[in-house]
Amino acid sequence: MATARYLSPYRKYRSAVYHCISRVVDKNFIMGDAECLHFVSLMRKCETFYGIKILSYCVMSNHFHLLLEVPKEQEVQISDDEFLRRVKALYSANYYAEVEQIFYNLLASQADDNSRVAADNFKRQFTSRMNNLGNFMKSLKQRFSSWYNRKNEREGYLWSARYISVLVQAGYIARIMSTYIDLNPVRAGIAEKPEDYRWCSYSAALAGDKRAQRGLSRVLWLKDEMPNSAAENSPWLEEESRHYWTQGSADRYRVLLYADAEETFKEILNRDGKWVKSQVRKGISREEIEKVAASNGQLSMASMLRHKVSHFSRGLVIGSQLFLDDVFLQTKEYFGEKRTSGARKLRSKQWSKSPKTIHAMRDIQVEPPPPS
Secondary structure (H helix, E strand, C coil), X not given: CCCCCCCCCCCCCCCEEEEEEEEEHHHCCCCCHHHHHHHHHHHHHHHHHHCCEEEEEEECCCEEEEEEEECCCCCCCCCHHXXXXXXXXHCCHHHHHHHHHHHHHHHHHCCCCCCCHHHHHHHHHHHCCCCCHHHHHHXXXXXXXXXXXXXXXXXXXXXXXXXXXXXXXXXXXXXXXXXXXHCHHHHCCCCCCHHHCCCEHHHHHHCCCHHHXXXXXXXXXXXXXXXXXXXXXXXXXXCHHHHCHHHHHHHHHHHHHHHCCECEEEEEECCCCCEEEEXXXXXXXXXXXXXXXXXXXXXCHHHHHHHHHHHCCCCCEEECHHHHHHHHHHCHHHCCCCCCCCCEECCCCCHHHCCCCCEEECCCCCCCCCCC
C-alpha cells in the first residue's frame, strides 16, 4: 500500500513550493515535439483549473520537472465567473456546456428564496479538488496518458510509478531549484544553452510566453522564510506582474541561471600515460558565463530576435507597426475572426533603447479557413 505523500506542515498558513518529477515507464524516449507541445498545453490547462502556479518546468524526452507553488490549504472561494472559467479551461466544450447549463438552472431555481445551497453544492464538487498537488499531478498525467495511448493505439501505463515530490523552501533554495530545472537540457548534452531548448520555462519566457515569464518572475519574488514562520509575502500584484519580466526579472534570472551552469573538468590519466582534462559535468564555459555577468544578464537585440524566430512555428512577420498592420489587412483570412490588428510590440528593456520599435505578428494559420 502506498504511503501518504509528505506535504508542507505549514500548508494551512501559506503557500508551499514543490519540485515534482515523473518518468516514463522503462525510461522510454517518447517525448518528441508533438508530445511536448501537448504536454505543455495540458499543463497550462491544469494550472488554470487547479489554481496551482507553475513557477518553472522542463519537459525532457523521458521525464519532466515541475516547480509548483501550491496555495495554502483552505476552502476555495471563487466567483461564479471564475469557477466557470476554470471549468472551461480544463474540460471539453460539450462537458463545459453541460456544467454551465446545470449551474445556471440551479441558480435560477433558487432565485425566489434567495438561496444558493444547491448551486454552491454543485460548484463545490469542482472547487474541492482545487489547490491540491495530488489532484493536479493525477489529472495532468492521466490526461496526457489517455491522449498518448489513443494517438499511438497502445494500452497500459505510461508513467513509471508515482511522481516524486520534494518540498522546497521559498526564496534562495527555490531559485536554485528553478535554475536546476531549466539547465536540465544543458546537463544532458542536448542543448548548448538553456534558451536553445524549446520545452523549458526559460526558453518559453524569452520567446514571449507570458505565463512562463510570470512564473520565473514569481520565483525571484518569493522571499526566504524560516520554517516556523507563518508570514506571507508582500502582495503579488497580478496586473502589474505582466511587466515584471521586462522590468528586470529577465536579466536577474539570466545571471542566476548562468552562474550555476558552468561545466566542470577533472584531470585523468589516459592510455598514453598523459594527464588530460575530462569533462565531469556538462555545462556552459566560464567565458560565456562571465559575458552574461558582465552584461548584467541583458540579451542583445539580435540574440533575442533569433530566439523568438526559432519559437514561432506557425508563421511570423517582423517589422514596423505600419508594415505589419498593412500585411494584416491584406491577409485577414489567415487569422481568427476576433483578431482586429496584426502588430504586437516586442517588449524588452534592451529594445526600448532602439530608435525604431520592432513589432511581430504570429499565430498565422498555415491555410486560410474554408469559406462559411
